[in-house]
Amino acid sequence: MQNNEEIRLIEQAQKGDGQALQLLLQRHYTFLVRYLVKITLQPYLAEDLAQETMLRCMEKIRLYNGQTQFSTWMMTIASRLFIDYTRKQKRERRLLEQEQSLRKLKWQGQQAGEAGLEMWEALASLEEEQRLAVILKHYYGYAYDEIAAMLNIPAGTAKSRVHNGLKALRKELEA
């Protein structure tokens, strides 16, 4: 449930209150970047996409209808921007950038003594659309219908992406 203050901020932002919109977006910024880091595995790309998501939210705030959480609405915009990005970029270039970023992330993770680095590598091996579906389902806990609405795909497709994604993850971790 959204709290009353957030609902008030959304209403004010929809009426054109720039400060309310700023406060609203500022409160969700960290969460948004973290979500984008998880799905892209590239912190710089995540920052860029977060900026673009903010811009879209500013443009479309009047279209937000309150049927989902505000954070879910932002995640939807961010996910679709990420999918657009993957479709526009050449696959080879994308994989190269991801590999470089992942190497740097793993080094940082090792320095920080973090466990679970092999999972990052396994996630990086998934197709972006599968990775997105798996993370939305099993990290954020969304239902297939919700994932389908967020990614604008049929629920059956969402389910098969999650299923195949988990299968591919297991295979990658066993290799």
Place this chain on the structure above:
Amino acid sequence: MMKDYRKKVPDDSDDGKLSQEDQQLVEMLRSGLDALDKTVSVSEPDPAAFARQMDMNRSLIHRKFIRDLLIFLVAALSLLGAMGLALFRLPVLFVILYAAGLAFPMLLVRKEHERVREE
């Protein structure tokens, strides 16, 4: 402190029960992604810097709106001019353009349907 947006109980209602193997995998996934959160530091944005960014975004949206409006007006006037000219000087060309204008969007819709079905 950042809000915990993750649902407390993962929604497996439309999934049946996960096998023990899958549960372990999902646990690994969650701890791996939590470790990613700890590794990549994302700080709360500074309000003043965020306000500047918002101002930049606002002016970007304004410029984009003006650009889109100009493109729309130029395209609409060119199209209307061309159609008007065709209607009064070359009626056959007008009919061809009109038919093409109807068929083209239908082809696009059909192609999109096929793409979605293939997915």
